[in-house]
Amino acid sequence: MIIETLSWGTLEVNDEQIYYFSKGIPGFDDETDFALISMEDTSFWYLQSVKERELSFLLGDPFLFYPSYEFELPDIEAEELRIQSNVLIRCIITLKDQIEQSTINLLAPIVLNPDAKTGKQIVLHSAPYHTKHYLLQEKLIVDGKDGG
Template structure:
């Protein structure tokens, strides 16, 4: 497994951590030069992460697993996307939604999740064709 030493802010100091590199099978729209990312946990509960570019650590996307916020969210990932990840077991796919934090409300893009194969560490953002999933679903934590 490939790892990279990345710097992460911890309060007022920067801490070096080793994180597995996630290789994009296809670049995210608008970011063709960014093919390698690391996933940095932002809170102890594991609810928020920074999907951070290895090429430019200032490029990060706030992401979260959908289950705590959208327990019924079950995107159908097509076989072509799974093949691009070299996926052998669809149950080994990590799904993350991209979050937009706002002053009034925080939303998640349920139409275009990022999927990561847990074994190959290959990822891609998929657009759920034919889905009526919202691009800006209001996030509320479900317990």
């Protein structure tokens, strides 16, 4: 499939990269089909709408930035996504001009089923997370710096 993107122009993506979000992503309810695009040699991905070239999200693996990150996926969400065993968790990253100010949204992870090619952004109502955790927070703490 050929898709148009704002960042890379025309891209060819295969069916294995397309995920269906039955309810869209909050704020973009009408956008249901997204391509998961790996950024080679990095720990980042783009979730690109297949219809709207201007709509994409930078994603990161939250466990790389916050190794202690954990949550319990509600059964109803697992059933909706038809998750049997395989699951990918990614979180939306907001880049800032100063990289140390960049944030990751740990409160609302993107949950992907790579087998059924379904996805959903899930808000963790009872979790101790926020929408803006510093991307480099744990590294800064390890280095003995404040990070805040």
